[in-house]
Amino acid sequence: MTYVIHGATGAQGAPVVSALAATGRPLVALTRNADAVVKGAARVVSADYSSAEQLTAAYRGAAGVFVHLPLGAEADRVRYARTVLAAIREARPSRVVFSTSGSGGGALDEPADSAVSTLTSGLEAGEVSFAVVQPRLFLENLLLPPVLDAARERGVLRYPLRADYPVSWASHLDVAEVAAALFDRPDITGVIAVGQDPAVTGPDLAAAFGARLGREVAYEAITPTAFGASIAPLFGEGPAAGVAGLYQALGALAGNAIAPERSAQQLLGLSPRTTGRWLADIGL
Structure with a gap:
C-alpha cells in the first residue's frame, strides 16, 4: 500500500x-x-x-x-x-x-x-x-528575502509582530515529522497542534539568528502594511495585501500559542525544533 x-x-x-x-x-x-x-x-x-x-x-x-x-x-x-x-x-x-x-x-x-x-x-x-x-506561523517565513537580508546585512530582524507577541513557531520539517508519525498512530485522531512551547517572541528569534550568524541581531517590529509592501514584488499586490491583513488581525490579539494538551509534544512525544536548531538544520 x-x-x-x-x-x-x-x-x-x-x-x-x-x-x-x-x-x-x-x-x-x-x-x-x-x-x-x-x-x-x-x-x-x-x-x-x-x-x-x-x-x-x-x-x-x-x-x-x-x-x-x-x-x-x-x-x-x-x-x-x-x-x-x-x-x-x-x-x-x-x-x-x-x-x-x-x-x-x-x-x-x-x-x-x-x-x-x-x-x-x-x-x-x-x-x-x-x-x-x-x-501556527512557519519559521520558513523568516527566510523571505526582505526579512533574511536585513538580518544578515544590517543586523535587524524585521517582522510585523510586536516585540512581546508570543508565537508557537514551527518548521515545515516539524510538520513533516508529525505527519509521518501520525501515519503510524491511527489511534490518534482529531487535531494535533505543532509549535514551540513555550511560545517565543521577536527578540527570542533575533537572538537565535544572532547566535547562528555570529553577529548581534536586534528585533524590530514593523507594520503589517510595510511588510506587505516588502513582499509585494515577490507575490503580487493581492496576495501581499492578504498577508498584511492577516498580521493586522493577529496584532490585535495577545499571541498565537498552541494548546499544550493537544500538542505533538503531549500526544506523540515529538518536540519541534528550536529556532537555533532549525537554522542549523537548514544550513543557514
Whole structure:
C-alpha cells in the first residue's frame, strides 16, 4: 500500500516525502508536473485539485494521504476542499493527515465556510481515519528575502509582530515529522497542534539568528502594511495585501500559542525544533 503526498515538490510536501522515504515506504508524489523528479517517490502523478476523478484514482488503495491546500483565492480553495473530500469518500484510503498550513485553530477563528473548516468538518463527518495537523506561523517565513537580508546585512530582524507577541513557531520539517508519525498512530485522531512551547517572541528569534550568524541581531517590529509592501514584488499586490491583513488581525490579539494538551509534544512525544536548531538544520 502506498502513501500519497500532495504538493510533493513544494515547501510543505517535499519534507513529508523525505520523512516517509527515510522509512522505506512506497510513495506516490502528486505534483502539477508529471515529469518532475521526486527523490524517494516510487511514482509521480499529475493530479488536479479540481478533479475528483484524478484524486480518487490517486487515493484508491492508499495506506495514507497527506493533504494541504494550495494558496489561492478562497473560493478556489473551498472547491478544492470539497473535491478532496469527494475523492476520500470514494477511494477510502486507510488514513488521511491534513495540514492546515497555519490557518485555523490558531489565534484567529476560521470561518465555518472557509476551505480549512470545510475540509476539517468533512473529515470529522466521514468514516476514514484522519488527523488534522495545526501549525501556527512557519519559521520558513523568516527566510523571505526582505526579512533574511536585513538580518544578515544590517543586523535587524524585521517582522510585523510586536516585540512581546508570543508565537508557537514551527518548521515545515516539524510538520513533516508529525505527519509521518501520525501515519503510524491511527489511534490518534482529531487535531494535533505543532509549535514551540513555550511560545517565543521577536527578540527570542533575533537572538537565535544572532547566535547562528555570529553577529548581534536586534528585533524590530514593523507594520503589517510595510511588510506587505516588502513582499509585494515577490507575490503580487493581492496576495501581499492578504498577508498584511492577516498580521493586522493577529496584532490585535495577545499571541498565537498552541494548546499544550493537544500538542505533538503531549500526544506523540515529538518536540519541534528550536529556532537555533532549525537554522542549523537548514544550513543557514
